[in-house]
Amino acid sequence: MIKTYDFKSPKKFTKERMSTVENLYDTFSRSLATYLTGLLQVYCEIHITRIVEKRYQEYSSQIEDRSLFGLVTLLPENKECNEAPLVMELDTALGFFMIERLLGGAGTEYDLHRDFTDIEKAILEYLLGRFSEFVGDAWQGYMGVEAHLTGLQTNPHLLQMSAPEDVVIMVELEVLLNDLSANIHIVMPAPNVEELTSKFGYKYAMNNLKQDDFKIRMRQQFIKQHLLESEVELRAILNTFALDAQEVMDLKVGDVIPIGKHLDTDIEVFVEDMACFEAKLGHTKLNKAVSISKVL
Structure with a gap:
């Protein structure tokens, strides 16, 4: 060529x-x-x-x-x-x-x-x-x-x-x-x-x-x-449940949604979209908090 x-x-x-x-x-x-x-x-x-x-x-x-x-x-x-x-x-x-x-x-x-x-x-x-x-x-x-x-x-x-x-x-x-x-x-x-x-x-x-x-x-x-130094999102999920679209539209201030879970039950803590920890609900001073009890 x-x-x-x-x-x-x-x-x-x-x-x-x-x-x-x-x-x-x-x-x-x-x-x-x-x-x-x-x-x-x-x-x-x-x-x-x-x-x-x-x-x-x-x-x-x-x-x-x-x-x-x-x-x-x-x-x-x-x-x-x-x-x-x-x-x-x-x-x-x-x-x-x-x-x-x-x-x-x-x-x-x-x-x-x-x-x-x-x-x-x-x-x-x-x-x-x-x-x-x-x-x-x-x-x-x-x-x-x-x-x-x-x-x-x-x-x-x-x-x-x-x-x-x-x-x-x-x-x-x-x-x-x-x-x-x-x-x-x-x-x-x-x-x-x-x-x-x-x-x-x-x-x-x-x-x-x-x-x-x-x-x-x-x-x-x-x-x-x-x-x-990379920032990640940390989320503590109390519970998941399903509601109809109409029920969501009818929600107003003061409504109570039962989550069907005891206060002493472990909840999952997610890092981004991955479940990484189990934790107990609690509070520290005036803030609600979770205490890590298990690494998944």
Whole structure:
């Protein structure tokens, strides 16, 4: 099969190196999806749609006037490599969706065509700071790198990461949240990607992980902490019974519904939709309460 080769835009990266980049950001995608699911209380799915090598001018010419960028710097711990700039571009719809969910909204009013307010920018700067931490964690699986958010930008005309003719690597991620499908673009100069990825490989990563048990424990603790911070619903069910629709419509203040269960009978306590405990009814001070008597 014959393919047209563009000598003005040569491809420098082999399939093996592109596969390494894909594995790296696949780890980032899974971590970020878990974080957003817990933070926004909405199931989140993130996967890589493509990884391309292009001129920076080609990328910048496709950016919309209203955009959202996180400016990130990768700092190698061993100083063997130079600092590497990285741009994280988010769809503005994703930014509005996250803000609405964090402020108690349903996450339906995200298709907005306006600039972000100062308060919204402060919230987004915090979120992109957390996103940057996940980028650093993904690189930590291969080499010692720290990622720091250095700025937030909404004006694409002020974004200048590379010269127009320089080659960059763009990783495109698709984010699915309820009815929202949005993209995240992670863009990094190709020379920096080449320099960093040349320092590690699969064997290096495995040996590095085996040699550094402390980093493994810290990573496990980091994941565990994020899981523990996830909010879950706890419900104590006194009893279940059936009523006709007419009986429900006739209910009024002061009506008594017999539940057919003694006060000293165990009741079930649900975590989300799973029965996890049995408990006794009671009270503490002025509040009604349950006392866990058995773990199911």
